[in-house]
Amino acid sequence: MLKTLDRMLEKAESGMLVLLFSALIILMTLNIVQRNIFGQSSQLILEFLPTMVMWISLLGASLALRQGKHIRMELLVRFLPPRTQLTLQRFIGAFGACVMGIGFYLSLDFMAGEMKIFGLRGYLSSIIPFFFAISCFRYLLQIFYPHVEAH
């Protein structure tokens, strides 16, 4: 059940990422063409592009968590027996879920503030609570279904 939910989330994230990346490339190209033909850039596009990168990055980061592709220290674990590695994975899951849980709790307040200040435009930051929630979920999943990372 939890794993199915995770797979569904992964599909939704992947679909959104492909859409956002395509839109980023198209908008960026449009802006270059517009600047060279009409002599000025679209302010709206210029303001919107970094926000799109933010969405791509946070969606990519939560996907990286699912694929075990995040940057880490890689100092010790490779030398430990697989059973110990599995136990450590559970601890890592618990720690990560706590940190991301705190982030999610804070991000709800943060979002309320954004909506108050920017109105509907505040929704542009809604990827932040989504990111914390999905990451927290994936860390929790790691407690129940630990797996040994390939080094």
Added chain:
Amino acid sequence: MTLFSCVLVIIAVFALIEVPLFTIFAALAFACLYFVDSDVDNMQTVLIELNRLASTPILVALPLFTLTSCILKDTKAPQRIMNFMESLVGWMPGGLAIAGLLACAMLTTLTGASGVTIIALGGILYPMLINKGYSERFALGLLVTGGSIGLLFPPSLPMILYGVVAKTDIHDLFNGALIPGIVLILIISVYAFAYDFRRRRAAGLQLSDRPFHWKDVASTTKEAAWELPIIAIVLVGIYGGFVTVNEVAAVILMWVLFVEVIIKKEFALFKDLPRTMLEAAVLTGSIITILGFATGFSGYLIDEDVPTKLIESLKSISENRLVFLLMMNIFLIFIGCVMDIFTAIVVVVPILMPIAEQFGIHPVHLCVIFLVNLEIGLIHPPLGINLLIASSRFKKPIDELVWASMPFLFLLLLALMIVTYIPWLSLVGIGK
């Protein structure tokens, strides 16, 4: 021991058991900000810093260059670039090694020394070097080192990130780092030349087994004719000042897509592009989340005056600029061994910048020193990431790779001394 110290120790332990670094920096930032005056609201700063990234225009270049490098490595472009370089310099002793080095440098500028170069070019270059009679040790050393050469050339991703973190003009960084980058390549090329020259003399071989032919150059140029304009776009775009770095990233991406999908037909738009976009997003995400959370943490360190305290303690040891540079290099090599390049930039640069400024070091010179140190850290035992990647790529034990890369390590240290103590090399490009 206070509660704050206990929390820091726990976080350090989790870092050691390999919790992803973005989580470690999030935990550090939350803990440090909370314990300032035990106020939960302080922790909001982390989210504000994370959200502030969405107003950093230069970051747009990061996913675009990453996507370009992911596309290139899945095609035969690295092989064509390698063939072109070989036709140019393959005629001289050490020519194949130098050609390999140049091809590695070109690929690394786009991939940011993330190990992609060793994976993409290693499989092509390693058998070629062995077939031409280079020793296995030399070939492995060259490939381990080649995976980090190129960070000083545009459009180097670590340099873009450095510019974002240090709030330094990216064009200045690119202009300043160009000559030190050439010095690095020259030093290793001279070594490759001398190595092969001696080997051939000792074995009674001809000095060259591939005479220079314009015909060869013409045919490899024709073969790589669609990839070579990438260099021209970067050079004209960035050094000519006609377009922004973001626009260069977009133009190169469109060019690579056009060439690999329509001209070369080695990359399927609907089958391969979505997969590659996900690959690039994962890579970008893992870098930018570290940047986002570490910014919150380094903001705390700056609020607590950590750089000022460090300056005071460094000045108590010596006020001499040259001694400071030496101490900084030793520190940075250590950092390069234990941290990946992107994390090191995000965490160390904000602390190091004000200290270096106190000792009169120009930000562009500091950037060059910083990146050369991290290049060395990538091949420095015991934790250099290139050693680990090469070990799994070539199925060789780490200790063998350490010995193989030792001469190259010394050469890079020599280059480091040169760029550190001759600031002119880094500053002439920006007219200082």
